[in-house]
Amino acid sequence: MTLPSSQRRIVLARRPAGVPHEDDFRAESTEVPQPGPGEVLVRTVDLSLDPYVRGTLTGRDLGHRPIAPGDLVPGRAIARVVDTGEWVVAETGWQEYAAVPAAALSPLSTPSGVPRTAVLSVLGTPGLTAYATVTRLLRPAVDGTVVVSSAVGAVGGTAGQLAALAGARTVAIVGGPEKCRIAVEHFGYTAAVDRHDPSWPRALAAACPNGVDGYLHMGSGAVLDGVMNLISPGGRVVLCGLPDNANEVGTPAVLPAGLLMRTRAVVHGFVVYDHEDLRPRFLREVGGLLAEGRLRLLEDVHEGLESAPAAFRRLMSGENLGKTIVRIAHG
Amino acid sequence: MTLPSSQRRIVLARRPAGVPHEDDFRAESTEVPQPGPGEVLVRTVDLSLDPYVRGTLTGRDLGHRPIAPGDLVPGRAIARVVDTGEWVVAETGWQEYAAVPAAALSPLSTPSGVPRTAVLSVLGTPGLTAYATVTRLLRPAVDGTVVVSSAVGAVGGTAGQLAALAGARTVAIVGGPEKCRIAVEHFGYTAAVDRHDPSWPRALAAACPNGVDGYLHMGSGAVLDGVMNLISPGGRVVLCGLPDNANEVGTPAVLPAGLLMRTRAVVHGFVVYDHEDLRPRFLREVGGLLAEGRLRLLEDVHEGLESAPAAFRRLMSGENLGKTIVRIAHG
Structure with a gap:
């Protein structure tokens, strides 16, 4: 050069x-x-x-x-x-x-057949975030319902697919009808809900008839409130990203203690830097899934x-x- | 009769x-x-x-x-x-x-030597609450710091003693100097903090120099805020009682999502009715401790x-x- x-x-x-x-x-x-x-x-x-x-x-x-x-x-x-x-x-x-x-x-x-940029997303820290939140904290049950917000982003797209591979019903929360289509058609979510539609809480309730067993939160405070109202007894909630807090806009998101008690929810604060120990295993497993064409990138x-x-x-x-x-x- | x-x-x-x-x-x-x-x-x-x-x-x-x-x-x-x-x-x-x-x-x-009323407290549902929160959710580590609010009540008094028996440093939050004395002298807490004293958050920080690893919450929203500010990375919080919510006074207690994320705290909502399966084991273990004089009633x-x-x-x-x-x- x-x-x-x-x-x-x-x-x-x-x-x-x-x-x-x-x-x-x-x-x-x-x-x-x-x-x-x-x-x-x-x-x-x-x-x-x-x-x-x-x-x-x-x-x-x-x-x-x-x-x-x-x-x-x-x-x-x-x-x-x-x-x-x-x-x-x-x-x-x-x-x-x-x-x-x-x-x-x-x-x-990168595994053969996988684009090099996968190391920045599915095989990078966003992928590790998805892998650690799903395998260590959400731990989806077969036929349980897992909801993901920012569901077609770098973390959410992988997390939704990993939860589905574990046997869960997966529900995406995204902004706009185009993302709803991508969530279902590209990433294989069971259902997708458009948070720009004012009736989204009703749509979410319809998509989660047995409540929400696991929730990966990377959305606004309003999205957090809406999902928490559907959380199942003992449901697992992972706070992974707070864009309003990051952007310093709106009112900082809060969780009502009474609701947590009533639902016996378990809420985990998540920071990916704590899970570096998982990286070798993550690269092996998720690299294998990518190479086999069982995980998709966007x-x-x-x-x-x-x-x-x-x-x-x-x-x-x-x-x-x-x-x-x-x-x-x-x- | x-x-x-x-x-x-x-x-x-x-x-x-x-x-x-x-x-x-x-x-x-x-x-x-x-x-x-x-x-x-x-x-x-x-x-x-x-x-x-x-x-x-x-x-x-x-x-x-x-x-x-x-x-x-x-x-x-x-x-x-x-x-x-x-x-x-x-x-x-x-x-x-x-x-x-x-x-x-x-x-x-009741075990011999134990007053019959123990079946209403240490050997009853309050005792089961203490046993389940400590053994299933707080899971104190030896030398870890466990904070209990309402620390000399029917649940708190037993929970503090069980955490201490597991090897934890225990810190009581109570209302008034008389309860501080009882917490330390009668229940064996390592330290006690009087929440009626406006400088109590500073006293709590001094009593928890390595942060709070486990917290059993049965207090007001202000107490929850004060303890959450000291929570250690990965600290475990159990929401067991919310007297303000029960009494329908004050603002309902909330947990800031940003703080939970930053501290990687784990928050559990607790309802004792979920833990009836533990009752036989609890009666055996806690009954034994009471009979041996290793647990005290108030x-x-x-x-x-x-x-x-x-x-x-x-x-x-x-x-x-x-x-x-x-x-x-x-x-």
Whole structure:
């Protein structure tokens, strides 16, 4: 590869208020970074956009340090080592080239027939989130009913399929009729409910005639309230994502203690960083399912680094259709 | 025994608003009930007052049917069969004599050296509540910190001792310095915090330097908030009693979803009726501990049927010191 003299990168322009907006970010040209001792230069190919990034912008994420205006926006990507052409997964941030510690690179490896970008979604941390919440916390019973909100997103799409593979009836909560169609036709949910339709709680009740045995929550406070009203005695609830809290909009979601007592619900707070020990087993099992064609992917791909801010707004406002990826270079 | 021609009983005068008051009840004279087919006449000796009764007054208890003004107030008691003198435990209600189905009587049995009233507290449903919450849900670790609110009540006193026997550090939350003293000196809590003292959250933090690993909640919403702020990652919270909800006062208690996620807490709603299967094992184990003198009782005994309404107000406003019992007859 021949190196250009400068590169483009995207930095935080100002801390977002509410759902991040394009104007909260700024593209700028800088020199291509110089690798220091123990570092190698990589070229970013497929950049992953993930909700945790919202937390780093205001210092609320538990696994990543906060950034300040002027700082490079963090992000994980599929990249190629400039010197060797080797494909790797690396923490590049939102930029074309990154100097990264050689020790922090992981070689890119996907089962044959599986697209490389699966390592950012089904075979990455979103997939581990789905696997850990389903196998460790929701533990669906055959014929039990599992509800998933943000059901066609990077985590939800995989979680719904894993719950269905375990024998559960699965019900998707999504925004809009297009996502309802994708939930049922692409991901195989038993039923899907459109939360934009004001009568969605009635539709959810109809889709869950025996109540809700397991619920993976990644939605708004209103969605949480609506599902909790249908929870079965002893039902299991996993709080996995709180977009309103992440975006700092609306009233922080709460669970009524009386309802939890009356329903004998079990509520688990979930943070994926606690479940790294599960990664080898997850990669083996979920990699196998993907290679056998028993699990499906859905990607929301955007072209070019400069599309990252709009793609991120789309992700954080729930408009994405599947895993959000920004393609920065072609191979 | 010679039977009187009439008896006294206490009926609901009006549905309580908030904490029950003496005026919500009315004492009246009635004929001594006539046993129907399959029933026997019993004489109430030690009447148990329990928080679930508050729910029956407004139809909110899950295990007992609601009552209406004019109805006998429900309650369980130690009683004697009039014909045989046999000691039994029966659902008598708040009255001197009751005609009860013979099949619903259980013979009174306590380990030697243990007072008979233990069957209403440590060896009764409050004890089963403590045993099930500690062994099934809190599952204290050796040297872990378990916090109990209403810590010297019928459930809390036993729960704190069972957690300490399992090796935990135990911290009591109670109302007033007298109860703090009883918590530490009588029940053996490691520390006690007086929730009437405005600086109690600081005192609780000092008593839990490594955070709260397990919390048995039977207090107000303010107590729940204060403890949740100290919960350890993965801490276990059991919602066992909600006096504000039972009394229908204040704002219904809620748990912030963001806090649950951040702390990875596990919250269990608990209703004792789900844990009847545990009763034989509980009676064996806790009966053994009592007989060996390794568990202590505390009783708040009131003399005479007419003292029941005031004693119930005292119980429901948290003024009781231990298990509330109304002594209606002497043997």
